[in-house]
Amino acid sequence: MAKSLLIISRQAPWTGPSAREALDIALAGGAFDLPLGMLFLDDGVFQLAPGQQPAQLQQKNLAANLQALPMFGVEELFVANSSLQERGLAVETLSLPVQVLDDAALAVLIDRFDQVITL
Structure with missing residues (x-):
């Protein structure tokens, strides 16, 4: 049985390649049926914010990767x-359906996975 993997994405989409790399790892793992989950934490929640215009910053739009x-x-x-509350984001406005977790549930989630990658 394959080991489960949790990918923690902590970077905003416009601060460098980390957000894109986290999505690439998730998509590759998913393509090989690896049991995995993805957690958006800290500024990583900005990846889920709607209406982004990354072209203005000469960045690639991650929306298609997220939707995939x-x-x-x-x-x-x-x-x-x-993370949502600290950044003024509401779960109802996010671009993907996600499970919202409090701090206690985060610890349980991380313990549930065999391996954790943080980007």
């Missing part, structure tokens, strides 16, 4: 409630 996650079998998507 469920098609690649990556359906366990999580977001930290505290």
